[in-house]
Amino acid sequence: MIGLLAQLDHGASTGATPWHRASALGKLIVALGLVGLGIFSPSLMLLGVLHGIAWLLVLTSGLPKRVALAAAAYPLLFLVLLVAARWDGTPATVLLLVLRPLTASLTAVWLVGTTPYPDLFAPLSRILPRNAGDGLFLTYRALFSLLARAEDLQQALRLRGGMSGSPRRRLALMGEGLGTLVVHSFERSQSLYSTMLLRGHSGRICGCRHYARMSRADLWVGGAAVALVAASVLLWTSP
Amino acid sequence: MSHLHLPDGVVPLWLWAPAWPIALALLALSNRSVPPQRVAYQGALGALMLAAMAVPLGPLEFHLTLAGPVGILLGAAGALPVVFVVSAILAFLGHGGLTVIGLNTFVLAAAAATASVAFRALGRLRPAWGMALASAAGQLVAGVLWAGIVYATLRAGPLPAGGARPAPRVELFTGLVLVLWIVGTLVESVVAFGIGRFLMNVHPALLPRAPKARNSEVEAAA
Numbered sequence: 001m002i003g004l005l006a007q008l009d010h011g012a013s014t015g016a017t018p019w020h021r022a023s024a025l026g027k028l029i030v031a032l033g034l035v036g037l038g039i040f041s042p043s044l045m046l047l048g049v050l051h052g053i054a055w056l057l058v059l060t061s062g063l064p065k066r067v068a069l070a071a072a073a074y075p076l077l078f079l080v081l082l083v084a085a086r087w088d089g090t091p092a093t094v095l096l097l098v099l100r101p102l103t104a105s106l107t108a109v110w111l112v113g114t115t116p117y118p119d120l121f122a123p124l125s126r127i128l129p130r131n132a133g134d135g136l137f138l139t140y141r142a143l144f145s146l147l148a149r150a151e152d153l154q155q156a157l158r159l160r161g162g163m164s165g166s167p168r169r170r171l172a173l174m175g176e177g178l179g180t181l182v183v184h185s186f187e188r189s190q191s192l193y194s195t196m197l198l199r200g201h202s203g204r205i206c207g208c209r210h211y212a213r214m215s216r217a218d219l220w221v222g223g224a225a226v227a228l229v230a231a232s233v234l235l236w237t238s239p
Numbered sequence: 240m241s242h243l244h245l246p247d248g249v250v251p252l253w254l255w256a257p258a259w260p261i262a263l264a265l266l267a268l269s270n271r272s273v274p275p276q277r278v279a280y281q282g283a284l285g286a287l288m289l290a291a292m293a294v295p296l297g298p299l300e301f302h303l304t305l306a307g308p309v310g311i312l313l314g315a316a317g318a319l320p321v322v323f324v325v326s327a328i329l330a331f332l333g334h335g336g337l338t339v340i341g342l343n344t345f346v347l348a349a350a351a352a353t354a355s356v357a358f359r360a361l362g363r364l365r366p367a368w369g370m371a372l373a374s375a376a377g378q379l380v381a382g383v384l385w386a387g388i389v390y391a392t393l394r395a396g397p398l399p400a401g402g403a404r405p406a407p408r409v410e411l412f413t414g415l416v417l418v419l420w421i422v423g424t425l426v427e428s429v430v431a432f433g434i435g436r437f438l439m440n441v442h443p444a445l446l447p448r449a450p451k452a453r454n455s456e457v458e459a460a461a
Binding site: 003004008035036038071073078079103104105106108109112132134135136139140142146171172173174176177180182185189190193196 | 281283284
């Protein structure tokens with residue numbers, strides 16, 4: 001999962017498609033619109049078109065197809081169980097139950113894969129309570145360094161026989177390993193907070209302000225929004 | 240079971256829509272009760288939860304959540320923003336829905352809050368055992384909440400308009416949920432035991448004890 005996140009993060013920072021140049025705010029609005037329309041769509045035909053638009057967005061985002069597929073397919077396990085439990089014998093039910101979540105997950109992948117995280121979190125941090133808004137930045141920032149440490153720890157455990165023995169022993173040792181990461185996290189957070197104060201932290205991390213800066217590339221986002229509205233107007237009452 | 244995040248578009252509106260304002264209100268409340276200097280520690284433990292979730296422990300993408308230990312270390316109010324942020328970042332990855340971040344937050348927060356309360360209640364036990372039992376209690380409560388949401392989804396979730404609404408085959412879910420629930424609770428408890436044992440030996444000030452002791456120790460550690 002983190003490998004996936006790392007690849008999406010890399011794609012968001014290094015991609016050069018118009019989606020990458022467009023403003024984060026515009027993409028966020030389009031993404032929320034697409035997810036919302038997908039969820040509330042009463043028409044299977046409209047849902048199919050929205051799903052097609054989501055695929056189009058992902059395929060033109062420059063992300064490796066394997067990464068996009070892996071990220072978008074996560075809900076499938078849950079959906080298989082859900083469809084098995086609720087299927088009434090009609091294909092319409094399967095399509096409805098599967099297309100809604102997959103459209104949403106594809107849209108999320110497009111958004112995250114074309115928007116660097118400071119730009120993505122900046123508008124959200126302005127509307128969320130401080131602890132959650134700041135937490136988005138700090139958690140994401142801490143994740144990759146912690147992961148590198150976790151991999152080293154896993155390797156050390158394996159080399160020193162920590163991965164052998166009964167499952168109970170292995171899990172308890174894994175817990176002790178995670179304990180070292182808790183201590184590391186605590187110590188690191190102390191120095192990080194001191195650094196934040198030294199740099200003039202005002203009690204709130206707001207992120208950069210260019211998340212709303214429009215450019216010519218936003219015409220593509222506007223085009224996607226127009227396509228969503230047009231599809232909804234034309235197909236809302238279709239079967 | 241709290242690791243199997245609910246996706247978008249399958250949960251009924253009456254269930255996921257109220258979860259958002261409630262979650263935001265609780266976040267605003269927790270904002271008041273947690274000192275701002277803990278924000279970096281919360282972020283670091285959120286990252287630890289995500290890192291732990293990245294390690295698969297078997298089939299079906301089974302993984303740890305660490306909601307119990309994080310709830311014990313931060314307290315219920317301190318853990319709430321952490322599990323919200325974890326749910327939000329996972330939703331941006333397609334792991335769980337954007338519209339159901341509130342609900343997924345509640346499931347993880349139930350585990351964290353229950354573990355926090357249970358750990359205090361088990362104050363006479365050694366911290367490692369207290370952490371293991373409290374995490375188990377958290378997993379049990381979160382599992383009940385998760386199963387309740389799933390059963391509501393099975394009974395009242397969206398279906399094509401005009402179509403028949405046959406009774407859902409809940410036994411299919413029940414069988415799988417029970418197995419994963421028991422395995423998940425055992426795994427989380429043993430790992431929590433290891434975390435508790437290590438912290439007790441190396442950095443006991445990070446572990447909460449009685450409420451009075453906890454405040455002074457955390458201040459001293461900070």
